[in-house]
Structure formats: C-alpha cells, structure tokens
Amino acid sequence: xxxxxxxxxxxxxxxxxxxxxxxxxxxxxxxxxxxxxxxxxxxxxxxxxxxxxxxxxxxxxxxxxxxxxxxxxxxxxxxxxxxxxxxxxxxxxxxxxxxxxxxxxxxxxxxxxxxxxxxxxxxxxxxxxxxxxxxxxxxxxxxxxxxxxxxxxxxxxxxxxxxxxxxxxxxxxxxxxxxxxxxxxxxxxxxxxxxxxxxxxxxxxxxxxxxxxxxxxxxxxxxxxxxxxxxxxxxxxxxxxxxxxxxxxxxxxxxxxxxxxxxxxxxxxxxxxxxxxxxxxxxxxxxxxxxxxxxxxxxxxxxxxxxxxxxxxxxxxxxxxxxxxxxxxxxxxxxxxxxxxxxxxxxxxxxxxxxxxxxxxxxxxxxxxxxxxxxxxxxxxxxxxxxxxxxxxxxxxxxxxxxxxxxxxxxxxxxxxxxxxxx
Amino acid sequence: xxxxxxxxxxxxxxxxxxxxxxxxxxxxxxxxxxxxxxxxxxxxxxxxxxxxxxxxxxxxxxxxxxxxxxxxxxxxxxxxxxxxxxxxxxxxxxxxxxxxxxxxxxxxxxxxxxxxxxxxxxxxxxxxxxxxxxxxxxxxxxxxxxxxxxxxxxxxxxxxxxxxxxxxxxxxxxxxxxxxxxxxxxxxxxxxxxxxxxxxxxxxxxxxxxxxxxxxxxxxxxxxxxxxx
Numbered sequence: 001x002x003x004x005x006x007x008x009x010x011x012x013x014x015x016x017x018x019x020x021x022x023x024x025x026x027x028x029x030x031x032x033x034x035x036x037x038x039x040x041x042x043x044x045x046x047x048x049x050x051x052x053x054x055x056x057x058x059x060x061x062x063x064x065x066x067x068x069x070x071x072x073x074x075x076x077x078x079x080x081x082x083x084x085x086x087x088x089x090x091x092x093x094x095x096x097x098x099x100x101x102x103x104x105x106x107x108x109x110x111x112x113x114x115x116x117x118x119x120x121x122x123x124x125x126x127x128x129x130x131x132x133x134x135x136x137x138x139x140x141x142x143x144x145x146x147x148x149x150x151x152x153x154x155x156x157x158x159x160x161x162x163x164x165x166x167x168x169x170x171x172x173x174x175x176x177x178x179x180x181x182x183x184x185x186x187x188x189x190x191x192x193x194x195x196x197x198x199x200x201x202x203x204x205x206x207x208x209x210x211x212x213x214x215x216x217x218x219x220x221x222x223x224x225x226x227x228x229x230x231x232x233x234x235x236x237x238x239x240x241x242x243x244x245x246x247x248x249x250x251x252x253x254x255x256x257x258x259x260x261x262x263x264x265x266x267x268x269x270x271x272x273x274x275x276x277x278x279x280x281x282x283x284x285x286x287x288x289x290x291x292x293x294x295x296x297x298x299x300x301x302x303x304x305x306x307x308x309x310x311x312x313x314x315x316x317x318x319x320x321x322x323x324x325x326x327x328x329x330x331x332x333x334x335x336x337x338x339x340x341x342x343x344x345x346x347x348x349x350x351x352x353x354x355x356x357x358x359x360x361x362x363x364x365x366x367x368x369x370x371x372x373x374x375x376x377x378x379x380x381x382x383x384x385x386x387x388x389x390x391x392x393x394x395x396x397x398x399x400x401x402x403x404x405x406x407x408x409x410x411x412x413x414x415x416x417x418x419x420x421x422x423x
Numbered sequence: 424x425x426x427x428x429x430x431x432x433x434x435x436x437x438x439x440x441x442x443x444x445x446x447x448x449x450x451x452x453x454x455x456x457x458x459x460x461x462x463x464x465x466x467x468x469x470x471x472x473x474x475x476x477x478x479x480x481x482x483x484x485x486x487x488x489x490x491x492x493x494x495x496x497x498x499x500x501x502x503x504x505x506x507x508x509x510x511x512x513x514x515x516x517x518x519x520x521x522x523x524x525x526x527x528x529x530x531x532x533x534x535x536x537x538x539x540x541x542x543x544x545x546x547x548x549x550x551x552x553x554x555x556x557x558x559x560x561x562x563x564x565x566x567x568x569x570x571x572x573x574x575x576x577x578x579x580x581x582x583x584x585x586x587x588x589x590x591x592x593x594x595x596x597x598x599x600x601x602x603x604x605x606x607x608x609x610x611x612x613x614x615x616x617x618x619x620x621x622x623x624x625x626x627x628x629x630x631x632x633x634x635x636x637x638x639x640x641x642x643x644x645x646x647x648x649x650x651x652x
Binding site: 003007010011014307308310311312313314315316317318319416417420 | 474477479480499500503504505506507508510512514516518520521522523531532534535536
C-alpha cells in the first residue's frame with residue numbers, strides 16, 4: 001500500500017506543468033465553491049439577523065385571522081389590552097422582552113410628493129430592547145411617548161428629501177369596525193433618521209409612539225400584534241417558545257395565534273432555498289469541468305505510461321493493483337488540489353467574513369437588484385466555518401477519485417504484450 | 424522433471440478477417456538451470472514463445488506446463504501471481520520505472536512479492552546491485568545511467584526475487600557490442616551461480632554463441648534444437 005502510494009505520489013509530479021494545471025482547475029473550482037457557500041451562508045445569516053433584529057423580532061402574536069390578511073395590514077383584527085398577557089409571556093425563561101405594536105398603512109406627504117409606507121407604532125421604551133432601530137439612528141433622537149414625533153428610514157428620507165426637524169403630513173387609514181375605510185391626516189415632525197441595514201425597513205418605514213397611533217386611529221387600548229423577543233436566535237429556542245406560547249394562548253378566551261419570524265419571512269426563505277439550489281447546480285457544472293481536467297490528465301498519463309503499465313503487469317502486478325495505483329494518483333491530485341482550493345477559498349472566505357463585499361461598489365442598479373433579493377444593504381459579509389472547509393476538501397477528493405476511475409479502468413484493460421510494444 | 428514443457432502449442436493472431444499463425448504445434452521442454460537462446464529471423468515466433476512461457480499470453484491451442492502443472496487455462500490474476508513469484512523479465516528497452524532510483528527499481532519486485540522486512544530487503548538489494556557492478560549507482564535514476572547500466576539494473580531486478588526462470592527478449596539489442604557482451608557474461612555468471620534458468624530470444628550471432636542450447640525457429644516451427652557442451 002505504502003509503495004503504491006509512494007509510486008503514485010511521484011507519478012503525480014512527473015509531468016509538473018500538467019499537474020499544476022490540473023491542480024489549478026481543481027483548486028479554483030473548490031475555491032469558488034467555498035467562496036460561494038461562504039457568501040451564501042453569510043448573506044443568509046445577515047438577512048436572518050436583519051429580519052429578526054430590525055423587522056419582526058423572534059415571535060409575534062396576532063388575533064386569529066390577522067396573519068392570513070397581514071398583507072392588507074388590517075386594523076379590525078386586534079388584541080384588546082395586550083399588557084394583560086405580558087406577565088404570562090415572560091414566564092417562559094427564554095423570553096427577554098415583550099411589546100405591543102400597531103402596523104398601519106400610510107402615506108408620507110411632502111408638498112406634492114406622496115410616498116406609500118408602512119407605519120409602525122411601538123412602545124418607545126421597550127422597542128429598543130427588541131429591535132435595533134434606536135441603535136441605528138444616524139440623525140436626531142428616538143421617539144417619545146409624551147411628544148408627537150416620528151423617526152423614518154434614511155433611504156425614504158433621501159427619496160423625498162426629508163431631514164430631521166421637517167414637518168410632514170401622514171395620511172393614514174383609520175380604524176373601522178366593518179368594511180368602511182376612513183382616512184385621517186396627521187402633521188408630525190421628523191425627530192430622527194435611522195439606517196438599520198435592512199433595505200425593506202429603511203426605505204418604507206415610519207415609526208411613531210404607540211399611544212399617539214392608538215389616539216389617531218381611534219383604537220383605544222387595542223394593538224395589532226404583540227412582539228416577543230427571545231434571549232437568543234437559536235432555532236430550538238424559537239420552536240420551543242413558539243410551541244409553549246401556542247399552548248398558553250390556546251387556553252385563553254381571546255383567540256390569539258403565535259407566529260415565528262420564519263412564518264413571517266417565508267418568502268425570503270423560499271427564495272433563499274431556490275437560490276441555494278441554482279447556485280449548487282452552477283457549482284456542480286464548475287466541478288464537472290474540473291473533473292474533466294482530471295480525467296484528461298489521467299488519460300494522458302495512461303497513454304504516456306502504457307509501456308510502463310505493461311512492465312508492471314509483467315512484474316506480476318494484478319489489474320486491481322494497477323487500478324489502485326491510478327486511483328491513488330487521482331486521489332492525490334484531489335488531496336493537493338483540494339488543499340490548495342481550501343487555502344485559497346479559506347483566505348477569500350476569511351476576507352469576506354472580516355471585510356465583506358461592498359455591493360455598492362458595483363453601482364446603484366446592482367445594489368437595488370441585490371436589495372430586492374436580500375434584506376441586506378451596502379456590504380455582504382461571508383460566513384466561513386471549519387465544516388465548510390472540511391466538507392469541501394472531502395468533496396474535492398471524492399470527485400477526483402471518481403474522475404480517476406475511468407482512466408484507471410482503461411489502464412487495467414491494457415493487454416500486457418500490446419502495452420510492452422507501445423512506443 | 425522439466426521446468427517448462429510445451430505440448431503442441433499453437434498461437435494464431437487474428438488481424439481482421441485474416442488469421443496469422445505465429446506458432447504451429449510446437450513441443451519442447453526446458454530444464455532448470457538451462458541457459459537457452461531462442462533464435463530465428465524476424466517473424467519466426469521468438470517473442471510469441473517468450474510471451475507464452477512468460478505467462479503474458481495464452482496459447483490458442485496446446486498445453487503449457489510449469490513444473491508439470493498445466494497453466495494454459497489460468498486466468499489473468501493467476502497468471503499475474505505466477506509472474507510475480509516465478510518469472511523475471513529483462514526487456515530490450517530496459518523498461519525501468521523512470522521515477523524510481525536503481526535501488527527502488529530492484530526493490531520493487533520484492534515489495535510485490537511481500538513477506539520480507541525492509542531491513543532484509545535493503546541488504547539483498549545492495550548485495551545484488553554490488554554483484555552487477557552498480558554499487559556506486561544505487562541512488563541514480565534510470566535517466567542518469569547509461570544503457571548498459573540500466574540493463575544491469577534490469578538483470579538485478581529480474582534476479583532479486585529468485586525466480587524459477589528469467590526471460591530476456593533481445594536483451595542486448597539496444598547496447599553496443601562491448602556492453603552487450605558484458606551483459607551476456609553477467610547473465611551467464613548469474614545462471615551458473617544461482618542455477619536460474621535463462622531463456623532469451625535473439626537473432627544476433629554473438630548472443631547465440633553464449634547460449635548452451637539454441638532452439639531455432641522458422642515460420643512458427645522448430646527448425647533446430649542444438650545443445651552444446
């Protein structure tokens with residue numbers, strides 16, 4: 001075994017230039033694979049983090065029927081006196097904070113410009129413990145329950161040229177018990193601008209104090225959702241808390257349903273899954289091309305060493321030993337190519353994890369396309385792990401071994417006499 | 424008991440629709456320790472006989488015995504085993520493994536044979552390379568040696584596993600007459616010392632002069648079988 005490995009090792013480096021080209025094709029293929037996985041994982045991680053920490057939090061409680069109509073932003077499916085449930089919700093050891101919110105459809109009007117947006121009425125004291133909007137203020141101050149004022153996304157402010165201190169009119173759909181929809185208009189000062197990093201939030205969200213919205217919408221002490229923040233983003237914690245809350249609210253008089261951020265971001269998750277699949281296909285095509293390189297190199301080796309194979313057979317080497325020799329050679333190409341690929345991909349992945357990939361550098365159009373696909377802006381960060389490197393390495397070696405099977409089999413099919421006569 | 428016995432061995436090569444008979448019902452036997460030359464003009468069947476005796480090819484008809492055991496119908500794995508343990512080869516073009524040193528080339532058949540400690544292998548390889556006059560060339564690669572030196576390595580490689588016979592297909596064809604003579608003397612010396620059977624094909628008169636028995640072929644049949652004192 002060791003002798004065959006030694007022989008295979010020396011054979012691999014026999015035609016140095018060809019071997020380097022083959023190594024390169026394997027390592028570039030695997031390096032790109034690592035970069036793609038690293039980037040896809042990183043973007044997904046960043047997107048999920050943005051969804052949880054600037055958009056939905058971990059869990060939301062809605063009045064039964066609200067979730068199915070959520071795209072219409074209804075104001076007639078509300079939870080009465082939400083504070084009554086806070087103590088019960090906080091009994092779960094993994095619940096960190098709870099707040100009530102109202103989501104409402106609105107338009108921001110500045111002179112002749114009108115921009116449709118999503119209004120979020122939140123509790124100014126609790127919200128910063130749940131979402132990162134307050135932390136991402138880039139100008140002005142946070143909202144105050146005792147003072148009318150709102151904060152808006154920096155992207156939206158840029159779109160209609162607004163700044164802190166400007167007074168604008170918000171046209172909102174007021175609450176209606178029934179099918180009648182009425183409008184109300186409020187004049188309000190912009191007290192702050194935020195840049196959360198989530199384009200969906202920064203481009204169309206206005207945030208106002210809950211009390212103010214309840215008054216303007218004539219909603220008394222009603223809210224459209226209770227938002228629950230957990231102590232961590234762990235999936236098990238999420239599922240466990242969701243199940244526990246589901247059981248708790250199954251036994252209350254008011255019909256309340258529990259949804260996780262996954263239910264609320266199902267479209268993003270579906271798109272992400274599809275993208276992963278199509279990227280995997282592209283990567284497979286890339287690796288197929290690399291494996292063609294290995295097959296070609298090995299076939300050349302079989303051809304060049306035909307007489308030597310005949311001699312090895314004459315010395316008494318059996319067909320399966322010849323096959324093993326060539327498979328070892330393929331495996332070694334895989335090992336070295338994969339090591340190099342992991343090194344290159346690892347370095348690039350590390351760079352992406354630390355410095356990120358600035359999408360704005362590719363121009364505004366590209367940035368907009370990227371933002372449409374992912375709730376991330378400015379910089380995509382990679383997420384590299386040892387598991388990615390290890391599985392890519394193993395994958396590279398296995399692909400190389402598989403690619404070497406055909407040439408190896410071809411070598412065993414040689415007739416020793418014909419092989420010895422080969423010039 | 425003869426070492427090798429061929430009984431009515433024929434070999435027909437099929438080239439397209441035409442059958443070409445390379446050997447026609449040949450019968451002869453070779454005893455242990457013989458130093459034998461198979462002679463004849465090109466196309467007479469010399470190499471075909473060596474290939475069949477060397478278990479690299481099978482007869483189309485007839486029977487081949489090795490130590491009175493019929494080996495004509497063995498499969499490729501069994502034939503590989505026979506070659507591994509019983510037969511050494513010396514080729515006209517030396518056929519050493521270019522990436523291995525002289526030492527490693529000679530050691531290789533011992534590794535294939537197995538059951539020998541590395542230390543013992545090393546001693547044996549050093550001993551035989553010294554015997555063929557390559558003590559100072561052990562760690563050179565074939566490309567760093569002359570044709571004569573490479574053929575000496577090939578002889579050492581064939582002898583190291585102590586085979587029952589060594590087959591040499593025109594072993595001096597690629598050497599000048601001085602080196603050719605030295606190689607033949609070395610083979611003869613090894614034949615005498617180890618009593619290993621040497622069978623070589625040639626059409627060179629000088630080579631035939633070394634042989635103690637010459638089987639001359641003509642058109643795939645034995646034309647003469649001369650034994651010398």
